Amino acid sequence: MTGETVSPAVMDQVYKKYKETKMNPQKLMDELGIDVTSMDNRETLGMGIVRKETELNHDEKLFLLAVERGDLPSVRSSLEESLTYMNININCVDPLGRTALLISIENENIEMIELLLSFNVEVGDSLLHAINEENVEAVELLLAYQTNKKDLSGLLGAVPSSSFTPDITPIILAAHRDNYEIIKILLDRGDRIGKPHDVRCSCLECKTRAAEDSLNLSRSRINAYRALASPSLIALSSKDPILTAFELSWELKRLSRLENEFRIEYETLSKSSQDFAVALLDQTRGSKELEVILNHNSAGLSNDGDRENLDRLRLAIKYKQKKFVAHSNCQQLLASFWYEGLPGFRRRHIIFKVLLTVTICICYPILSILYLLLPKSFLGRFMRQPFIKFICHSAAYMSFLFLLILTSQRIESTIKYGNNPQKNIREVRGASPTIIEWIILAYVLGFTWIEVKQLWDDGAKAYVQDMWNILDFIPNALYIATYTLKLVAYLRVQDEIAQGHTDVANLPRSQWDAYDPNLISEGLFATANIFSSLKLVYIFIINPHLGPLQISLGRMVIDILKYGFIAVLVVFAYSCGVNQLYWFYAEAKQRDCDICTAEGGSACECDKYLAK
Structure with a gap:
């Protein structure tokens, strides 16, 4: 600790003496008292160097x-001497396996890198190490050197490396580091990342790789997707970064379900893709920019005149990008669309809100008729506002x-005929629909037309995906089937009357056939009423208090079913055991009862037993 510097010659002598002692076990026993022979059959981990280092000479x-x-x-000087005397290997490695070029890259010594490259040292995987260190200048130097030397292996990224797996190319490693500058340099020279084959791909290449090393195949797929999920790579290489982030997040979610062993890795990458899309959305500085983003159509179709199309937001919902949809910018724009035409409505007093809502609910039939007559008027434009349409639709429903x-309570028959069963239309076969039932039919036809339009606009696949x-489809179909059966029953009764079978046509309800169209139509009508009432759940989901509760309950249903399955399994197992234990007594009691019944004894208690 005196500050003196030990000369290399002294260090060489010490190292040489150490090597001689190590190679001479007897000398080790004499000088240090260590019994080397007694260590042959014992664990010697940590007692010596297993991997032999490369021998380096003094120079x-x-x-x-x-x-x-x-x-x-x-x-x-050393490099010049090596050219003349060949006394050193300019590509030698230190005990850590680093060449002179790798040491220079780690130390970020650009001048040293230039000097070494001028003497044509082996590059090897130096480019990968430079990218890993995020040394932009070193990357540029190495790429220029490979281009001048026409090193195809280096240019293509297929270089042997002890630090990186064969599937790690320069562009993939740069994407892993998410270094914008290096990714741009590599993209400019033509590097690309191909999309991995599908996990279910059965091509010859995938079959061969899976047979040779399935783990390597899975890891290479993860490495490729980790690179593709790089925000810098998406921003530089994608014409539509938000769409790319959506699709990549959806694909990674699918892979997390298919490859359960790597589920955490895929879910993490999916989350990072979602976060990138949200980060882009967070950069919007005004409502106009936000409208452009949310109304952007990836197919390039124009949305002129349809300010509220929101194609990109619909796409986010399709790909289940919850963070994107729930972002405050999105919600603020949606709120402005929702309450358009009612400026300051949300800041008004609760009494004003209630009065306005009730007024619109009461007047919705008149407002609807005026909208049909004057769709381009001020009132027509007012009726097209989302909040007003929602109130009118809710009031109509x-x-x-x-x-x-009213129909289920038979209010019309009760008012008109009282409780007279002879005139009660519910107890008459083939009765024509009442006025209320005709109005219900008009509603059903309107609802059906809405569903047909939605099916036409969205397509069958998108329509079916929304539960x-x-x-909506089930009750409409049931109502149509109900009225169809009512028509069949009416025509059948009229035909029976025309043939003179009035007694059959006027049968009391208690004597109707079990499959009479009237009875079937009533059953379908009751089922449709249940589904129609359940639709209120859909309306109440917009409530800030009931909505989250409904969503939580919906997600609990699957867990409840899982628990119910386990409970049924436990009860079934217990029942099997109890049945095995008591089967003899049940059969013995049955035999006793059979004997007692055959004898006809008055003291037989089998009837009492069977009654239990």
Whole structure:
């Protein structure tokens, strides 16, 4: 600790003596008292070096030391001497396996890198190490050197490396580091990342790789997708970064379900893609920019005149980008669309809100008729606002449910005929629909037309994927089937009357056939009423208090079914055990009862037993 510097010659002597002692076990026993022979059959981990290091001569050690220190004159002198005397290997490696070029890259010594490249040292995987260190200048130097030397292996990225797997190319490693500058340099020279084959691909290449090393195939797929999910790569190489992030996030979610072993890795990458799309959305500085983003159509179709098309937002919902949809910028724009035509409505007093809503609900039939007559007027434009349409649709549906309640309570027959069963239309075969039922039919036809339009606009696949559309389709189909059966029953009864079978046509309800169209139509009508009432759940989902509760309950249904399955399995197993334990007593009691019944004894208690 005196500050004196130990000369390399002294270090060489010490190292040489150590090597001689190590190679002479007897000398090790005499000087240090260590019994080497007794260690043959014992665990010797940590007692010696297993991997033999590359032997370096004195000049090579000095050369690597000069490179480590950044001593350019000494390095230049050593390189020039190597050309004349061949006393050193300019591609030698230190005990850590680093060449002089790798040491220079780690130390970010650009001048040293230039010097070494001028003497044509082996590049090897130096480019990958430079990218890993995010040394942009070193990357540029190495790429220029490979281009001048026409090193195809280096240009293509297929270089052997002990630090990186064969599937790691320069562009993939740069994307892993998410270094914008390096990715741009590599993209400019033509590097690309091909999309991996599908996990279910059965091509010859995938079959061969899976048979040779399935783990390597899975890891290479993860490495490729980790690179593709790089925000810098998406921003530089994609014409539509938000769409690319959506599709990549969806694909990674699918892979997380298919490759359960790597589920966490894929879910992490999917989340990063979602976050990138949200980060882009967060950069919007005004409503106009936000409208352009959310209304952008990836197919290049114009949305002129349709300010509220929101193609990109619909796409986010399709790909289940919850963070994107729930972003405050999106929600603010949606709120402005929702309450358009009612400026300041959300800041008004609750009494004003209630009065306005009730007024629109009461006047919706008149407003609807005026909208049909004057669609381009001020009132027509007012009726086209989303919030007003929602109130009118909700009021119309509530009126529809009220009519269903009146029909189910037979209010029209009760008012007109009282409780007279002879005139009660519910107890008459083939009765024509009442006025309320005709109004309900008009509603059903309107609802059906709405569903047909939605099916035409969205397509069958998108329509079926929304379960609420299925809930709308089922009651409409049941109502149409109900009225069809009513028509069949009416025509059948009229035919029976025309043939003179009035007694059959006027049968009491208690004597109707079990498959009479009237009875079947009533069953379908009751089922349709249940589905119609359940649709209120869809309306209440917009409530800030009931909506989250409904979503939580919906997600709990699957867990409840899982628990129910386990409970049924436990009960079934217990029942099997109990049945095995008591089967004899049941059969013995049955035999006793059979004997007792055959004898006809008055003291037989089998009837009491069977009654239990």
